Amino acid sequence: MNLNAVKTIYIHEMRRFQRTIMQSLVSPVLSTSLYFVVFGAAIGSRIDQVEGVSYGAFIVPGLIMLSVMTQATSNASFGIYFPKFTGTIYELLSAPVSFLEIVTGYVGAAATKALFIGIIILLTAFFFIDIQIAHPFAMLALLVLTCISFSLLGFIIGIWAGNFEQLQLIPLLVITPLVFLGGSFYSITMLPPVWQAITLFNPVVYLISGFRWSFFGVADVSIGVSLLAITIFTAACLGFIWWIFRTGWRIRQ
Template sequence: MNLNAVLTIYLSEMRRFFRTITQSFVSPVLSTSLYFVVFGAAIGSRIDQVEGVSYGAFIVPGLIMLSVMTQATSNASFGIYFPKFIGTIYELLSAPINFLEIVAGYVGAAATKALFIGVIILVTAYFFVDLEIQHPFAMMGFLILTCISFSLLGFIIGIWAGNFEQLQLIPLLVITPLVFLGGSFYSITMLPPAWQTVTLFNPVVYLISGFRWSFFGTADVGIGVSLLAIALFTAACLGFIGWIFKTGWRIRQ
């Protein structure tokens, strides 16, 4: 693998991120604080505990997942769409680098940005609730895997998108609703049995459940099922990206 090519793409994307570091830092802190005020104070005052955990602490994994999934998808999609929009992607495709190195550079940068946001939200949460992470290594593992997998999804969206509006279409109309309906702010055991069954068809449930298990040791679905779900999702994204570069779909057409 051409590490110099990967590093060049990675650093180029990261420089764009650090040019707006204030916005990148302040925005998640303010939005997280707002969620804690609305959900933690207003709703949390009416809900004592969920699965033995205070409601304010219970929503922390969901808040992190919400921001990480949307940020990873948006950063990766814009990162690859912009060179396609201005035409510099052809220079990239004609360079002596393969598609894995291109993907590693763009996805690595988007995953790093999303991880940065996730850590900021986690630190902010400590100012509002008493939080103890039972499995810190598992928590970081789930967080990193989620950043990578949704950055891969964002890369696919960036290749597919034909304009800037379409870049936000899936994050806003698909991913965000799935996260809200995937148990990010409640346990699916609180739903009626019929809706519990329906919710299990939401793939985001398995990611949030596994991530919450790393915090509190409780989960709506088995930890093994969560790991399998994220592994299959990552593999599917990699396979689809490989097909994109093999056929030139939405790149050379």
């Protein structure tokens, strides 16, 4: 692997993150802090506990997942779309750089940004809510896996998008609703049996459930199923990206 190529792409993307620090970091942290205030304090004062956990603490994993998934997807999609938009992607494709090195650079930078935002939000949560993390290493591992997998998804969206409107379509109209409906603010066991069965078709449920387990040791689905779901999702994204570079879909066409 050409590590110099990976490093160059990675540093270029991270420098763009530094130039847009207000939009890339401050904005999601502030908006999530408002969720802590509104849902944790206002609504949490009216709800005693959910599965033995205070409501304010219960929503923390879901809020972190909401920010991480959307930010990872948006950062990766814009990172690869902008070279397409300016035409500089052809210079990248003609350089002695493999598709794996290109993906590693762009996805690695997007995942790093999302991971940084997730950790900042977690630290911010300690100022509002008393939180105990039952499995800190598992929490960090699941957070990293989520950042990588949704950065891969964002990379695919960036290749697919034909304009800036399409670039924002999937994160706003698909990922965000799936997170809200995936148990970020509630346990799916609180739903009627029919809706519980329907909710299990939402892949985000397994990610949020596994991440919540790392905090409190409780989950709507088993941690094994959650790990299997994120592994399948990551493998599917990698396979699709490999197909994109092999066929040139939306890159050379």
